[in-house]
Amino acid sequence: MEESALKMLIAALESQRDALAFWLNLCSLAVAVGVIAEIAFVLRAYSEDMDDWRRGIVRAPHRPSKKWLWFELFGVLLVSAGVAGEFWVDVKAGSLETQIRKANGNLVLFLEQKTEAASKSAQEAEHAAGRATELSDVAKKKAESVFGIAAKANESATGALAMAGDAKAQVGEVKSNIADVDAKYAPRTLSKINREVLIEFLRKAPVKPKEPIQMNFDVTATDGEVYGREIASAINEPSTGWKANNPVVATGDGEKVGIFLAVREIASAPPGAAFLQQALKNAGIGGQGIEDPRLPVGSSKIMILICRKN
Secondary structure (H helix, E strand, O other): OOHHHHHHHHHHHHHHHHHHHHHHHHHHHHHHHHHHHHHHHHHHHHHHHHHHHHHOOOOOOOOOOHHHHHHHHHHHHHHHHHHHHHHHHHHHHHHHHHHHHHHHHHHHHHHHHHHHHHHHHHHHHHHHHHHHHHHHHHOHHHHHHHHHHHHHHHHHHHHHHHHHHHHHHHHHHHHHHHHHHHHOOOOOOOOHHHHHHHHHHHHOOOOOOOOOEEEEEEOOOOOHHHHHHHHHHHHOOHHHOOOEOOOEEEOOOOOOEOEEEEEOOHHHOOOOHHHHHHHHHHOOOOOEEEEOOOOOOOOOOOEEEEOEOO
């Protein structure tokens, strides 16, 4: 694939990823409206209880209001739909990010091949210029024509060297980008601040999973076990009310990059899955949502999968 085609592909993928922002905002709005509706219902119930208390007379309860029943159900449905929508957007965005990384890798490889070809052309041009100079010394009678050939060869060499200079400049830029990427391969660790953020968010979660969180790390993640123990330690903080198992090694496809939150089926995710995902993101850990067919059908287990960093 040509350089321009790779750049167009990367731009198209980034455009698709940016388009997901609208749906993410819409889902967040649905959650916010649903929470407001729940608050209104709670305030109404409190107001009715206060009226009964002030009256101080025991009487038959009022007939339940269907209007308020539908109002509360509407709020719950909005929250559920919003959380599920945010989970779907994260899954879609994770897929696009993987495609973008692959396209960027192909672009770097293409530029390196282009640089190698330009350098080879420069060496060949220099050799031709040297040969032309030797012929000019031997064939003085044909100096006029030989000098013309040498001049043309020198011009070609200059152009080729200029191309090589441009290519080397591109190589320098690519190497600089590679150096930045190498810095990202340092072992991951959970900072004190991110640990506190994770604990605080889990402590406030309205629902908690029935089973301990399963911690797995891919064999390709060299820092997976240590990083997994740090995350599990934060989840197991007594004040959170959550539990997590010690991380164990798992064999994956080796292509996944980052931290994933896996359930058997997204449509029927276990209680607490969406809140755990949000907690991991707030703590700067990540947590793209995926479906894992290795989990039993109908399982309520939630798994955090730690894959390689890059």
